Amino acid sequence: xxxxxxxxxxxxxxxxxxxxxxxxxxxxxxxxxARIGRRPRRGWRAPRRLRGTSLGAAxxxxxxxxxxxxxxxxxxxxxxxxxxxxxxxxxxxxxRRIAVTAPSGTSxxxxxxxxxxxxxxxxxxxxxxxxxxxxxxxxAGAPLRRTFTPAELRAVLASELRGSAHPxxxxxxxxxxxxxxxxxxxxxxxxxxxxxxxxxxxxNVGFEPxxxxxxxxx
Amino acid sequence: xxxxxxxxxxxxxxxxxxxxxxxAEMVDLSLPHPTxxxxxxxxxxxxxxxxxxxxxxxGAAGYRLGKREFTADTAGLQQLVAAIAQAMKGQPSVDxxxxxxxATAYSWVRPAMNAVADALTVSGIDRARARVRLVxxxxxxxx
Numbered sequence: 136x137x138x139x140x141x142x143x144x145x146x147x148x149x150x151x152x153x154x155x156x157x158x159x160x161x162x163x164x165x166x167x168x169a170r171i172g173r174r175p176r177r178g179w180r181a182p183r184r185l186r187g188t189s190l191g192a193a194x195x196x197x198x199x200x201x202x203x204x205x206x207x208x209x210x211x212x213x214x215x216x217x218x219x220x221x222x223x224x225x226x227x228x229x230x231r232r233i234a235v236t237a238p239s240g241t242s243x244x245x246x247x248x249x250x251x252x253x254x255x256x257x258x259x260x261x262x263x264x265x266x267x268x269x270x271x272x273x274x275a276g277a278p279l280r281r282t283f284t285p286a287e288l289r290a291v292l293a294s295e296l297r298g299s300a301h302p303x304x305x306x307x308x309x310x311x312x313x314x315x316x317x318x319x320x321x322x323x324x325x326x327x328x329x330x331x332x333x334x335x336x337x338x339n340v341g342f343e344p345x346x347x348x349x350x351x352x353x
Numbered sequence: 354x355x356x357x358x359x360x361x362x363x364x365x366x367x368x369x370x371x372x373x374x375x376x377a378e379m380v381d382l383s384l385p386h387p388t389x390x391x392x393x394x395x396x397x398x399x400x401x402x403x404x405x406x407x408x409x410x411x412g413a414a415g416y417r418l419g420k421r422e423f424t425a426d427t428a429g430l431q432q433l434v435a436a437i438a439q440a441m442k443g444q445p446s447v448d449x450x451x452x453x454x455x456a457t458a459y460s461w462v463r464p465a466m467n468a469v470a471d472a473l474t475v476s477g478i479d480r481a482r483a484r485v486r487l488v489x490x491x492x493x494x495x496x
Contacts, residue, residue, distance in 0.1 A: 198354060205361045212368030222384065223392035223491035224450060226484070227466075267459075289389065316459035321411060323385040323455035325462070326489055330387035342466060 158184060225326070225333055227341055262311035265332075269317055271324045278305065285327050292335035308338045315343040380404040380417055382454040386490040394491070400448035401440045402488075403433075403465050407454035413461035416468070430464055437472035445478040452488040 161182040264276035265288070273283045283291065297304035312332045316325040325342070332340040379402070404417040416423045418436050423429040441447055449469050453462045466485070473483050 198358075202358065202361070205358065205365065208365050209361055209368070212365060212372055216368055216372045221491045222395065222488055224395050224448075224486035224488055225387075225392050226486055285388075318460035319411065319458045321455060322405075322453045322457045322459060322462050325459050326385040326455075326487060327387050329487070330389060330391045330489070333391035334389040342463070 225330060227329070262313040263306070265312065265314050265328055267314060267316040267320050267324055267328050269320050271327075273328060285324070285331060288328065289331040289335070292331055292337070296336045298336065306337070308336050310337065311339040311341075312337050313341060313343055380406055380452065382407050382452065383456075384452065384488060384490040385455040392489050392491050395448075395450075395486075398448055399444060400450050401437060402450045402452060403437065403469065405451070405453035405457055405462055405465050407457050411456050411458040411461075413453075413457055416465055425461065425464070430468055433465075433468045434471045434475060437469060438476040441472060441476050441478065445476075446482060446484065448484045448486055450486045450488050 161184055261277065263279065266274040266276070268274070271285060273285065273288050275281060275283060275288070279291070279295075292306075294301055295305040297307055314325060314328050314332070316328075329340055329342075382404075401418065406414040406417055406422070408414040413425050415425050415429065416433050418433060418440065421436060423433040423436070437449070441449075451462070451465055451469070453465070469483075469485055470480070473480055
């Protein structure tokens with residue numbers, strides 16, 4: 136069979152084969168009109184031979200499953216996305232933290248400028264040392280020397296900070312506060328104590344200087 | 354129909370990208386929630402986030418910086434120090450945020466803080482200029 140052009144040659148085809156070739160030619164003529172996803176051109180009609188058959192209907196894709204999947208994905212990603220909602224930060228001063236003299240005499244790696252006492256009768260420049268236990272009991276070192284619950288500590292620190300509200304307060308805002316949580320104290324309690332000191336107005340709050348060698352895992 | 358599908362695909366792409374960005378820096382953990390307001394809103398400045406990955410019983414499964422995870426042993430912590438120093442290179446005033454679960458024991462958080470201090474020393478940044486922050490949950494609403 137000689138395919139000279141786009142038309143199928145059927146001059147010498149007998150009977151039934153001729154009918155089949157007619158149908159093929161009609162379909163070939165119809166295909167460019169029925170582009171996928173679009174309605175056929177206005178006024179287009181399927182060839183009479185094909186009307187009422189599935190080939191005569193306009194060819195279009197069914198979008199519903201795709202849209203279903205798209206919306207499933209959309210809902211999934213909306214539901215699983217975590218935002219940093221309501222996360223806040225408490226500033227912590229590393230330099231002061233390292234510079235503070237530890238009462239146990241552990242060496243510090245930066246020589247800190249000594250904190251100047253306010254007057255000769257002011258207390259020494261040792262830090263207020265707050266040991267935090269596992270159960271949340273806080274043992275305060277000199278000059279407070281007693282145990283606190285977090286709520287009590289919050290109140291005492293706020294009232295002992297010298298300022299316009301408490302002119303007779305024991306501490307200046309620059310007075311260093313060192314928090315020494317126990318090894319197995321939950322982070323929540325440690326942060327609570329840090330927050331109490333910072334909220335009271337202490338500007339010099341940090342955790343204990345490093346107690347172990349560099350990079351020593353717990 | 355086409356605009357609807359366009360919008361749906363745009364939203365999908367947005368959420369895919371956002372979830373990748375946020376999951377890279379945030380491990381899913383329950384942050385401490387102190388009762389008063391010493392905590393401040395984060396500003397939009399550049400930051401490095403060091404996560405303490407929680408394990409059961411108040412332990413830590415390791416540390417995470419960006420998409421890199423580090424084991425909680427000496428070798429892992431040395432790598433963490435190097436990674437923090439690398440991230441701070443060229444931007445000495447970057448924020449360093451430390452995120453840890455409220456139930457994690459302090460002895461597992463301390464190495465993260467020490468690593469930050471060591472990274473400052475390694476990269477020669479003055480500690481007084483370092484901006485180290487502890488990430489907590491804000492607001493008065495309970496979780």
